[in-house]
Amino acid sequence: MSTALLAGVAAAFLAATPIQAQTWEPPPALVVLLEGVSMPGLLAEPQLRALAANGGVALMNGRASVVEETQLVIDSRDTTPAPMTAHGIHLRHAAPGEAAAAVSAWLAGRTGELDDPVLVIVLSASPSAASAADGDELGTVIAAWGDPDELLRADGEPRALTSDSSRRAGVVATVDPAATVAEWLDLPYDAGSPIRATDEPAPLGLYERYLQQRRLAVPVAAVSWTLMGLAGVASVLALRFRHRVSDRTLATAGALAASLPWLALGLLLVGHLPSLTPWTVAAFLAAFTVAGVAFGRWAAAKRGILTAVAATGAVVLVALGFEAATGWPAAVTPLAGGGQLDGGRFFGMPNAEIGLVLGAALFVAHRIPTVAGTALLGLCALVTGSPWTGANFGAAITLFAAAGLWLGIRTRRPWWFVALLTAAVTTAGMLVIAVMHRYLTERPTHVTAFLEGSGGVMGAVERLIDRLGVGLDLVVESPFSALPVIGTLVLLFVVLRPPPSVAASFDGRDRWREALLTILLGSVVAYLANDTGAAALGFGFGTAMSGLLDVSLATARGKMRR
Numbered sequence: 001m002s003t004a005l006l007a008g009v010a011a012a013f014l015a016a017t018p019i020q021a022q023t024w025e026p027p028p029a030l031v032v033l034l035e036g037v038s039m040p041g042l043l044a045e046p047q048l049r050a051l052a053a054n055g056g057v058a059l060m061n062g063r064a065s066v067v068e069e070t071q072l073v074i075d076s077r078d079t080t081p082a083p084m085t086a087h088g089i090h091l092r093h094a095a096p097g098e099a100a101a102a103v104s105a106w107l108a109g110r111t112g113e114l115d116d117p118v119l120v121i122v123l124s125a126s127p128s129a130a131s132a133a134d135g136d137e138l139g140t141v142i143a144a145w146g147d148p149d150e151l152l153r154a155d156g157e158p159r160a161l162t163s164d165s166s167r168r169a170g171v172v173a174t175v176d177p178a179a180t181v182a183e184w185l186d187l188p189y190d191a192g193s194p195i196r197a198t199d200e201p202a203p204l205g206l207y208e209r210y211l212q213q214r215r216l217a218v219p220v221a222a223v224s225w226t227l228m229g230l231a232g233v234a235s236v237l238a239l240r241f242r243h244r245v246s247d248r249t250l251a252t253a254g255a256l257a258a259s260l261p262w263l264a265l266g267l268l269l270v271g272h273l274p275s276l277t278p279w280t281v282a283a284f285l286a287a288f289t290v291a292g293v294a295f296g297r298w299a300a301a302k303r304g305i306l307t308a309v310a311a312t313g314a315v316v317l318v319a320l321g322f323e324a325a326t327g328w329p330a331a332v333t334p335l336a337g338g339g340q341l342d343g344g345r346f347f348g349m350p351n352a353e354i355g356l357v358l359g360a361a362l363f364v365a366h367r368i369p370t371v372a373g374t375a376l377l378g379l380c381a382l383v384t385g386s387p388w389t390g391a392n393f394g395a396a397i398t399l400f401a402a403a404g405l406w407l408g409i410r411t412r413r414p415w416w417f418v419a420l421l422t423a424a425v426t427t428a429g430m431l432v433i434a435v436m437h438r439y440l441t442e443r444p445t446h447v448t449a450f451l452e453g454s455g456g457v458m459g460a461v462e463r464l465i466d467r468l469g470v471g472l473d474l475v476v477e478s479p480f481s482a483l484p485v486i487g488t489l490v491l492l493f494v495v496l497r498p499p500p501s502v503a504a505s506f507d508g509r510d511r512w513r514e515a516l517l518t519i520l521l522g523s524v525v526a527y528l529a530n531d532t533g534a535a536a537l538g539f540g541f542g543t544a545m546s547g548l549l550d551v552s553l554a555t556a557r558g559k560m561r562r
Contacts, residue, residue, distance in 0.1 A: 055144025170203025313363025359543025
């Protein structure tokens, strides 16, 4: 909050004292803060449910503490409601009924003031202990505006709230309640966006899906990465002993390697399922992956393995393009990481999908003319970085860099020229992205906040160092996440100094080798450009390993076509 907001709220409180004699008085507002009550618990109280019907209710998450952000409009020392201009009550771990009684008493003090609308906000800053043990990390906000005589009278079913911070019905950020009160009092605010009501129903279904996703996210991710690892090990062993095993074994190993991009895509698209139970998730992922591999084997039989790899990349890009065009609905409750209810990114493309876009785009690029492939990578960068379809700054950097790398490597330039070209393409592309976010959209984005907080070149460097530190901390906290980072470096060495089993697949096929090299170098850029670097490069490593092993195994079987 700015100094102006501090002074303004202090003035609002002073205006509520007996000595007030102002010519203008801000409209009255009440903020009631609770701890440890879930959204269903709040809506089970009839008066709070009526409040949500006249205004709305939303799940609430974010990197900032809602208690700290709203402390300027909460008087935690005063638990007695009074008809003040801006009044706050901190009930801590009280029952929802006490919050309803406080709201009712405060509104009763304003009865009859028909020309004086009020704002009432009830916040539950944290879920109950039982809900938290079940994976729930979301708070809840109920807000209503209007005639104090009407707010606690039921009028239909509870509705959903939203804000420009989330751009999603039923979800707001923890900084939004303070911004809402500030706007109501006609005061400036530095963070968050005012909450507003929608015509959508209360997000009870979304809350249940969120709990299901939280229960399954860790075990599904662990199983998926374990399966990917086992598939990779099996493929490496089959390739190592290619002269001693049958063609059927090599074909099976190739199918296992080819499954990795399909499983990665399935972990995102599973977010479209109406219910995330172990059985529905397992059935969907198995069916989707098998169907994808079958499609790839059919394409390989018809046109060769390199065309099959390109076809796989094309399908993945089409699926992700549809997600981008429709607002990334599957990213609300995905199982690939980066869910939009986690509070870091409420809209746009999750960091976990950066590597998948990178790998899929280069799978396609290596089968089309170099200029067209470069344009495809640039288009992917614009889509993932624009404020309307991706709003992912790190993804745009990664893909613009990949475009420069691909163009430089394909035109056989010296390494220093490739580096300069990559820097030039990335800089030009990011200038376009910056213009989009600063001047072509009225709604603030993650990129807008990043640009406004950078403070020039040195500020941008400091932010980059901070983001690298965050990424390193995440790796330290979860050593398992270091595996794709290490794997990327190992694969980079393999591509640059291939053993005979891999070198055979590169013989006379420079475009394929250069595509893998670009994926891996782009993955390094993804790690450096994102605060969740391991997640950003994870699927880049996965697609590179998948393509390298699949094509090498097809070569070992003598099924390679140019």
